[in-house]
Amino acid sequence: MEQIIANGLYLGAQYALIALGLTLIFSLMNVLNFAHGQMYVFGGFVTYTVVVQLGLPFIVGLFASAVVLAIMGAAIEKFLFAPVVRRSKRDESTMLLAAGVAFFLDAVILLFFGEKQRGVPKIVNGVLNLDMRIIMPYDRILIGVLAILLIVAFIAFMNYSRTGRAMRALAQDKMAAQLMGVNVSRYSMIGFALGAMLAGLVGGLLVTITGVNLGMGGPTSVKAFLMIMIGGAGVISGAIAGGFILGMMESVGLTVLSAYGDITYLVIFASLMVFLAVRPQGLMGKPWG
Amino acid sequence: MTKILSVENVELYYDHIYALKGVSIDVAEGETVALIGANGAGKSSILRAITGLRPIKSGQINYEGQRLDGTSAAEVVRKGISMVPEGRRAFPLMSVKDNLLMGAFTRTDKAEIEQTLENVLTRFPRLRERYNQQANTMSGGEQQMMVIGRALMAKPKLLLLDEPSLGIAPKLVQDIARAIVAISRDEKVSILLVEQNSRMALSISNRAYALSTGSIALSGNSKDLMNDDRIKAAYLGGEL
Numbered sequence: 050m051e052q053i054i055a056n057g058l059y060l061g062a063q064y065a066l067i068a069l070g071l072t073l074i075f076s077l078m079n080v081l082n083f084a085h086g087q088m089y090v091f092g093g094f095v096t097y098t099v100v101v102q103l104g105l106p107f108i109v110g111l112f113a114s115a116v117v118l119a120i121m122g123a124a125i126e127k128f129l130f131a132p133v134v135r136r137s138k139r140d141e142s143t144m145l146l147a148a149g150v151a152f153f154l155d156a157v158i159l160l161f162f163g164e165k166q167r168g169v170p171k172i173v174n175g176v177l178n179l180d181m182r183i184i185m186p187y188d189r190i191l192i193g194v195l196a197i198l199l200i201v202a203f204i205a206f207m208n209y210s211r212t213g214r215a216m217r218a219l220a221q222d223k224m225a226a227q228l229m230g231v232n233v234s235r236y237s238m239i240g241f242a243l244g245a246m247l248a249g250l251v252g253g254l255l256v257t258i259t260g261v262n263l264g265m266g267g268p269t270s271v272k273a274f275l276m277i278m279i280g281g282a283g284v285i286s287g288a289i290a291g292g293f294i295l296g297m298m299e300s301v302g303l304t305v306l307s308a309y310g311d312i313t314y315l316v317i318f319a320s321l322m323v324f325l326a327v328r329p330q331g332l333m334g335k336p337w338g
Numbered sequence: 339m340t341k342i343l344s345v346e347n348v349e350l351y352y353d354h355i356y357a358l359k360g361v362s363i364d365v366a367e368g369e370t371v372a373l374i375g376a377n378g379a380g381k382s383s384i385l386r387a388i389t390g391l392r393p394i395k396s397g398q399i400n401y402e403g404q405r406l407d408g409t410s411a412a413e414v415v416r417k418g419i420s421m422v423p424e425g426r427r428a429f430p431l432m433s434v435k436d437n438l439l440m441g442a443f444t445r446t447d448k449a450e451i452e453q454t455l456e457n458v459l460t461r462f463p464r465l466r467e468r469y470n471q472q473a474n475t476m477s478g479g480e481q482q483m484m485v486i487g488r489a490l491m492a493k494p495k496l497l498l499l500d501e502p503s504l505g506i507a508p509k510l511v512q513d514i515a516r517a518i519v520a521i522s523r524d525e526k527v528s529i530l531l532v533e534q535n536s537r538m539a540l541s542i543s544n545r546a547y548a549l550s551t552g553s554i555a556l557s558g559n560s561k562d563l564m565n566d567d568r569i570k571a572a573y574l575g576g577e578l
């Protein structure tokens with residue numbers, strides 16, 4: 050039991066970070082970023098390159114993932130999404146664009162990093178063993194704690210910084226935000242960069258545990274969408290709730306359901322359908338809080 | 339008196355709707371000017387043109403002797419023009435505090451922002467009581483005070499108010515009217531007040547314009563307009 054909760058928390062923290070980035074982009078620009086999973090994979094490969102190929106410390110790799118993905122996010126917003134949002138009033142346009150970006154990033158990843166599964170050697174050794182009730186390698190604990198710290202930092206940033214406040218304002222009332230002097234295009238770009246950066250950071254964190262490979266992008270995007278559908282799109286608390294709930298469900302599923310074969314996600318999808326039929330707006334509902 | 343704002347022959351379209359058909363108005367420094375008119379007359383459109391939320395088709399807008407039209411909304415507020423939009427447009431999920439701080443978004447000096455915040459909270463004690471309350475849980479009147487406070491947080495030289503009495507309990511309308519008078523008296527700010535509550539608007543303004551389907555129908559001293567038969571018939575009859 051304790052073991053399941055510990056695994057769920059560890060996984061949930063990673064998931065929540067991914068969902069936060071996705072929901073931030075959605076709430077600011079009404080864009081469903083189907084390329085979010087690819088951004089995560091890209092972040093993993095950047096850390097891999099810096100740590101394994103260049104031989105630099107893990108923290109440098111993580112930092113590099115954040116910077117590279119933030120720049121990539123800013124560029125994708127400025128040169129792809131912003132022009133489309135300006136010209137087209139239909140949501141489908143940005144959805145198609147996001148799907149296109151996902152395929153494009155898959156190709157870029159294949160080109161730069163190849164199709165092999167890549168990982169980073171353990172950053173700390175040893176295993177925590179609490180009376181055989183919780184057994185957890187120290188590196189997982191470290192990565193989990195880092196993810197939780199990042200979540201806390203993100204929330205503090207959104208709530209207490211001038212930039213964070215401006216992004217919340219933009220998400221809640223675009224016209225009023227403009228009247229306060231918020232430059233919509235600049236802050237949309239910052240928001241997109243921040244969302245991409247979060248995805249990249251999680252990639253950098255998880256590459257040390259599970260590794261990354263080319264095929265993980267799409268499924269990760271799907272999971273991220275699950276989370277924000279569970280929690281409610283466009284809400285910070287919803288993204289966090291959705292992330293931890295999905296993490297917990299996976300953890301439970303892998304332990305309890307594994308006897309019946311690989312049906313965890315089947316059960317998750319089925320229960321999500323029932324849940325959404327009852328509460329289509331998710332737990333917390335729209336919009337950004 | 340020097341003009342702070344002049345709108346000259348402005349035309350404005352929405353797709354195929356011809357909303358402003360060559361409107362000219364001006365506001366002098368320290369003055370409170372009312373803009374009255376029926377539903378759909380184009381009152382809000384004038385404010386949208388001034389704040390850059392909507393481009394104008396022809397004519398020009400000057401502010402402090404400089405061309406203003408063509409400036410983006412985010413830049414207009416940096417020049418000293420704040421607007422309280424129609425329907426209040428509070429940030430619904432933010433606290434009163436964060437709403438007010440958003441008003442000071444363009445300012446950087448922490449100590450001065452703190453000073454203005456203190457002034458606003460003193461002007462609207464209700465906001466101090468509700469300081470950490472989420473905006474969408476407050477009454478319409480409280481929210482209206484909050485968004486007026488939010489606009490003042492930018493320390494504007496020109497304040498644009500779009501129907502501050504809309505959807506507010508009659509007793510509170512008086513409070514809002516008093517607040518506008520007090521703001522005009524205490525702050526170095528010119529006010530352009532859009533209202534459908536013509537009686538209130540005329541009683542607290544120096545001059546007024548009456549707008550009718552996209553053109554100025556009448557203008558003059560507010561006191562005189564209050565007694566003008568045409569105004570009485572068109573805008574004051576039956577009301578209140």
Ligand SMILES: Nc1ncnc2c1ncn2[C@@H]1O[C@H](COP(=O)(O)OP(=O)(O)OP(=O)(O)O)[C@@H](O)[C@H]1O
Nearest residue numbers: 352355357375376377378379380381382383384534
């Ligand atoms: N976004 C828009 N798209 C199309 N037409 C619009 C839009 N906004 C306003 N209009 C039209 O332009 C005209 C002027 O509208 P405006 O909002 O300026 O009127 P108003 O005097 O402020 O009215 P009210 O008292 O109802 O607020 C109206 O005919 C209105 O229907």
Ligand SMILES: [Mg+2]
Nearest residue numbers: 381382383424
């Ligand atoms: Mg109006």
